Amino acid sequence: MKQVRDRILDAVERLLVKGGVDAVRLDAAAAxxxxxxxxxxxxxxxxxxxxxxxxxxxxxxxxxxxxGPDAPVGAYTRAWLDxxxxxxxxxxxxxxxxxxxxxxxxxxxxxxxxxxxxxRYRRWQQRLDEDGLPPGVSSLVRMAVDGWWTARLLGLxxxxxxxxxxxxALIEDLTVQRAEGTD
Numbered sequence: 052m053k054q055v056r057d058r059i060l061d062a063v064e065r066l067l068v069k070g071g072v073d074a075v076r077l078d079a080a081a082a083x084x085x086x087x088x089x090x091x092x093x094x095x096x097x098x099x100x101x102x103x104x105x106x107x108x109x110x111x112x113x114x115x116x117x118x119g120p121d122a123p124v125g126a127y128t129r130a131w132l133d134x135x136x137x138x139x140x141x142x143x144x145x146x147x148x149x150x151x152x153x154x155x156x157x158x159x160x161x162x163x164x165x166x167x168x169x170x171r172y173r174r175w176q177q178r179l180d181e182d183g184l185p186p187g188v189s190s191l192v193r194m195a196v197d198g199w200w201t202a203r204l205l206g207l208x209x210x211x212x213x214x215x216x217x218x219x220a221l222i223e224d225l226t227v228q229r230a231e232g233t234d
Contacts, residue, residue: 056094059084060108063101072159075101102160103167109156110171117178124183128192128226131179132219135196140215188225195222 053061062084066074075098081091095101116134118126157168179189199218202209210218 055084055086055090056104059086059091059094059101060104063105064109067105067156072102072156077101099161099163102156102164106157106160106164106167110168114171114175117175120178120181125226127178127182128184128189129223131175131189132192132196132222132226136199136219136222138216138219140209140211184226192222192226 059080063075063080066079066083077091077098078088080095080101081088084091095104113134117130122130157165176190176193179193180186182189199209201207209215
């Protein structure tokens with residue numbers, strides 16, 4: 052059986068997908084998790100604590116998909132891309148898989164929540180810098196990923212269908228070519 056804390060965090064993620072940070076209220080989270088409000092407060096004494104818990108868990112999941120420091124040249128950067136931008140997205144108008152927007156969630160959750168993500172990003176960027184690719188390549192991939200997510204989450208004409216596949220292939224090719232030392 053799932054731990055109560057995990058059930059609560061699962062419930063908060065569902066609320067976030069349905070209605071964003073504003074949908075996360077203590078009573079709504081307790082009801083969604085099927086726990087008493089007192090049970091919820093035992094694990095998370097505030098809305099901020101709930102959002103912090105979700106941000107930490109999402110960042111942990113993302114981190115688990117990334118290889119360790121002994122990975123081959125470029126592997127961390129390619130894993131960053133693979134964990135961030137799926138190979139396929141539905142064409143415009145088709146339903147897209149719901150995801151909790153980690154960066155927007157952290158920004159909307161206030162300074163304590165944003166601090167968590169900023170610290171993770173510092174560590175992740177350091178690891179990207181140490182991935183063995185020429186200077187700037189890993190950062191360019193990270194910035195492209197961040198831009199892709201921003202466009203998708205805010206509806207700023209995100210690439211779909213063939214455009215998405217071409218864009219992703221260009222980014223992936225850049226990491227492969229640079230890791231192999233070709234231009």
